[in-house]
Amino acid sequence: MRVGVVTFPGSLDDEDARRAVRIGGHEAVALWHGDHDLQGVDAVILPGGFSYGDYLRCGAISRFAPVMTEVVAAAGRGMPVLGICNGFQILCESHLLPGALIRNDHRKFVCKDQKLRIENTRTPWTSAYDEGAEVTIVLKNGEGGYVADADTLDRLEGEGRVLARYLDGNPNGSMRDIAGITNERGNVVGLMPHPEHAVEALTGAGTDGLGFFQSFGAAIAG
Amino acid sequence: MARYVVDVMPKPEILDPQGKAVLGALPRLGFDGVLDVRQGKRFEVEVDGDASEETLAEVRKMAETLLSNPVIEDYSVSEHQP
Numbered sequence: 655m656r657v658g659v660v661t662f663p664g665s666l667d668d669e670d671a672r673r674a675v676r677i678g679g680h681e682a683v684a685l686w687h688g689d690h691d692l693q694g695v696d697a698v699i700l701p702g703g704f705s706y707g708d709y710l711r712c713g714a715i716s717r718f719a720p721v722m723t724e725v726v727a728a729a730g731r732g733m734p735v736l737g738i739c740n741g742f743q744i745l746c747e748s749h750l751l752p753g754a755l756i757r758n759d760h761r762k763f764v765c766k767d768q769k770l771r772i773e774n775t776r777t778p779w780t781s782a783y784d785e786g787a788e789v790t791i792v793l794k795n796g797e798g799g800y801v802a803d804a805d806t807l808d809r810l811e812g813e814g815r816v817l818a819r820y821l822d823g824n825p826n827g828s829m830r831d832i833a834g835i836t837n838e839r840g841n842v843v844g845l846m847p848h849p850e851h852a853v854e855a856l857t858g859a860g861t862d863g864l865g866f867f868q869s870f871g872a873a874i875a876g
Numbered sequence: 877m878a879r880y881v882v883d884v885m886p887k888p889e890i891l892d893p894q895g896k897a898v899l900g901a902l903p904r905l906g907f908d909g910v911l912d913v914r915q916g917k918r919f920e921v922e923v924d925g926d927a928s929e930e931t932l933a934e935v936r937k938m939a940e941t942l943l944s945n946p947v948i949e950d951y952s953v954s955e956h957q958p
Contacts, residue, residue: 711945718942747945754947755888757893801890801948828892 655870658685659693662716666703667738667850674850675699678867687719687782693876697734697778697870698725699816701740702848708825712755712797713743721747734778734870735842742834751837751844753802758795759827760841767794767859768847770833776815777836779843782865790864792826792851793833800828800835800846810835817843838860878927879956880935884944885916887945920956927955 657675659682661668672682681694687705692698705716711845716722722744729735737745738860745751758764767790771784783789802810807830810816819833824831826846834845892914898943899913921938923931935953944951 681881710942714942714945738914744946752947754945756890759893761893761897797892805891848951 655680655697656683656693656695657681657697657867657870658683659699659723660685660687661701662687662703662705662719662740664704664707665701665740667848669705670848670850671699671738674853674863674867677853678698678864680867682718683723685721685777687721689719690724692721692724692728697736698728700725700735700737700744701850702739702741702802705740705744706738708775711742711743711747713745713747716740716744716820717747726750727841729757729837732839732841736779736866737842737844738848739798739846740849741760742796742846744845745842748840751835752806753800753835755797755846756799756801756827757797758799758825763794763796764798765794766790766792766825766826768817768833769872770823770847771821772818772865774817774836776814777817777840777843778870780817780869782869788821789865790852791847791849791863793847793860795826795846798826798828798846801834802829807832813838815840819844878923878931879958880923880927880932881954881956882919882920882939882943882951883954884919884939884949884951885914885915887901887948887950890948903936916949917943928953 659671675682772787773784820831849866852858852863895913895915939951
């Protein structure tokens with residue numbers, strides 16, 4: 655599998671994401687925000703960090719980056735797309751996922767090992783997990799509060815599209831403790847915590863994040 | 877040249893942590909009796925040509941497409957009065 659990782663001006667975790675892809679057993683392909691080219695990859699990751707200064711709103715300008723035209727089109731054809739942190743914000747601004755992410759309710763930046771429950775294991779990014787698995791993955795964000803109107807939240811929950819939920823306290827004011835969601839088709843996933851920082855025991859809280867970089871291989875091969 | 881002002885505000889039901897921070901600071905500075913503060917954004921947009929229904933519509937489109945996120949924000953457009 656060839657997995658593209660987009661670098662935006664301000665991306666921080668693109669190299670970590672590519673490393674995680676390699677540890678997951680796949681080929682990592684560097685993609686550039688200014689190119690109208692996905693280089694024939696099988697899946698795309700929009701990494702964490704920042705993009706275009708996050709002026710206006712997080713992800714608001716990146717949404718119009720040339721590469722995003724290709725990502726939106728590929729997502730429409732069913733290509734697996736994972737947005738982590740700033741990538742999640744970009745996916746919401748692109749309307750590939752419903753809702754939005756706003757400043758943490760307590761107004762402080764969060765950086766901690768966060769416990770999550772994986773609630774949807776039917777996506778190409780989460781099929782390696784057991785449903786209801788409790789995992790610990792790094793969370794680091796200033797604008798990670800997930801918001802949507804009540805109808806949207808009900809629909810997400812009713813359709814099983816809440817991918818992951820925060821456990822042991824809500825770290826950023828996200829509605830209904832939502833840490834990650836998926837689109838209707840299940841190929842586009844947005845996640846606020848950073849699984850790419852939890853793929854090696856030496857440098858992370860553990861290896862609970864590795865499943866995100868192994869799942870789609872299994873899903874597509876299966 | 878025509879000038880428009882686009883005001884963007886968080887929707888009433890959306891939490892506004894920045895406004896809350898300002899609300900918290902005001903009493904510390906001796907400003908009593910402030911009940912609420914909401915923080916938004918103001919854009920001044922200059923466009924080529926005279927003000928018209930068409931340019932107004934164009935600025936509204938900018939507000940919907942980029943300047944605001946309709947999921948969490950409301951916007952209003954008015955002609956700039958110098």
